[in-house]
Amino acid sequence: MSKIELIATAAFGLESLVAREVRDLGYYHDVKVDNGQVQFNGDELAICRSNLWLRCADRILLKFGEFNATTFDELFDQTKALPWHEWLPKNAEFPVTGKSVKSQLSSVPTCQAIVKKAIVAEMSEHYGIEWFDELGPLYKIQVSIVKDEVTLTIDTSGEGLHKRGYRELTAEAPLKETLAAALIYLSNWKIDRQLIDPFCGSGTIPIEAAMIGRNMAPGLNREFIAEEWPNISDGLWKQAREEAKDLLKTDADFRILGYDQDKAVLRMARYHAEKAGVVDFTDFHPVPVEELQSSRKYGYIICNPPYGERLSNKGEIIQLYRDMGRVFADLGEGTWSFYVLTSLKNFENYFGTRAHRKRKLFNGRIEVNYYQFYGPRPGQ
Ligand SMILES: C[S@@+](CC[C@H](N)C(=O)[O-])C[C@H]1O[C@@H](n2cnc3c(N)ncnc32)[C@H](O)[C@@H]1O
Numbered sequence: 124m125s126k127i128e129l130i131a132t133a134a135f136g137l138e139s140l141v142a143r144e145v146r147d148l149g150y151y152h153d154v155k156v157d158n159g160q161v162q163f164n165g166d167e168l169a170i171c172r173s174n175l176w177l178r179c180a181d182r183i184l185l186k187f188g189e190f191n192a193t194t195f196d197e198l199f200d201q202t203k204a205l206p207w208h209e210w211l212p213k214n215a216e217f218p219v220t221g222k223s224v225k226s227q228l229s230s231v232p233t234c235q236a237i238v239k240k241a242i243v244a245e246m247s248e249h250y251g252i253e254w255f256d257e258l259g260p261l262y263k264i265q266v267s268i269v270k271d272e273v274t275l276t277i278d279t280s281g282e283g284l285h286k287r288g289y290r291e292l293t294a295e296a297p298l299k300e301t302l303a304a305a306l307i308y309l310s311n312w313k314i315d316r317q318l319i320d321p322f323c324g325s326g327t328i329p330i331e332a333a334m335i336g337r338n339m340a341p342g343l344n345r346e347f348i349a350e351e352w353p354n355i356s357d358g359l360w361k362q363a364r365e366e367a368k369d370l371l372k373t374d375a376d377f378r379i380l381g382y383d384q385d386k387a388v389l390r391m392a393r394y395h396a397e398k399a400g401v402v403d404f405t406d407f408h409p410v411p412v413e414e415l416q417s418s419r420k421y422g423y424i425i426c427n428p429p430y431g432e433r434l435s436n437k438g439e440i441i442q443l444y445r446d447m448g449r450v451f452a453d454l455g456e457g458t459w460s461f462y463v464l465t466s467l468k469n470f471e472n473y474f475g476t477r478a479h480r481k482r483k484l485f486n487g488r489i490e491v492n493y494y495q496f497y498g499p500r501p502g503q
Pocket residue numbers: 294295296297298299321322323324325326327328382383384385388410411412413427428429430443
């Protein structure tokens with residue numbers, strides 16, 4: 124197998140979590156964390172494993188080349204000098220997209236056209252043909268130029284990794300699966316603690332938590348673009364999928380609760396849990412947050428309540444957040460930990476307690492904070 128440089132792209136604020144996931148997969152050499160991405164070294168099997176396992180990353184890119192270029196000739200020559208034919212078969216379909224930030228080569232369409240021409244030139248020399256019909260497997264190439272540094276990548280994932288294959292129906296303001304998984308990791312929740320999402324909507328947080336609790340690879344029920352590539356044998360994908368199936372906990376004993384006041388979204392949540400293979404590890408019930416109770420001690424709340432930007436008006440939201448503060452404080456005689464994602468400024472004032480930690484994240488384009496309130500540990 125060859126040594127390959129890979130890039131796991133990630134949303135703002137999730138890079139360090141993705142780096143931890145990469146290391147946990149066993150790829151701990153030369154892991155580099157940057158804005159919006161984590162670079163690491165691997166081989167063909169690493170492409171399969173990282174696509175199957177990374178819960179918080181957006182996609183896995185194969186880093187094909189990196190160089191400095193300030194003229195179109197430099198861009199052409201250095202792109203052509205790369206061994207494209209080693210990865211792209213004669214019939215490959217290879218569209219090129221691009222971006223340019225603070226660089227002399229600022230015309231993205233021209234850069235894309237030059238990269239395409241240079242790849243065709245390299246492949247022509249190797250395959251001895253001038254015309255490529257591009258009817259075969261898809262290799263999505265990206266030319267990214269940041270401060271004159273060019274990075275050429277090939278996408279190995281296809282659809283973003285948040286598409287696990289279980290969410291078919293869309294409720295209002297659903298959380299991206301990658302962000303939901305990140306919220307759970309950031310909370311350090313473990314399966315021996317009761318977890319409730321009192322605003323579960325289409326079920327993303329409970330389902331992602333149940334998948335984590337079962338050690339279920341998030342990509343097990345979907346396909347990836349690189350599965351069509353002749354470069355990575357079917358045997359490697361099979362090996363990675365078999366590994367993932369072997370690691371799935373079949374005897375795990377926990378049940379995550381998802382509540383919402385809207386019965387229609389709860390039907391959706393149950394359907395998604397069924398599709399995700401975690402229906403026996405989740406329960407969904409119509410409970411308004413104002414009526415939330417639990418006698419279990421040391422539980423966890425992880426939630427994404429309405430923000431008032433998209434779902435309701437601000438006055439109602441403020442009242443809702445006041446109610447949350449009152450109700451959460453009583454759970455398990457005051458022993459629970461709470462994790463709340465919201466964009467509302469001054470959230471803590473309404474909730475009634477200062478968070479132990481606050482982390483800035485983005486829910487889509489909305490700037491949010493993840494407020495973390497730590498309860499006591501059992502035995503404290
Ligand atoms: C932002 S959405 C949650 C989306 C969810 N995380 C998902 O991925 O689908 C907020 C949810 O809170 C629910 N909700 C609003 N007010 C509520 C209340 N007082 N009690 C319980 N649920 C409520 C809404 O029905 C909606 O499903």
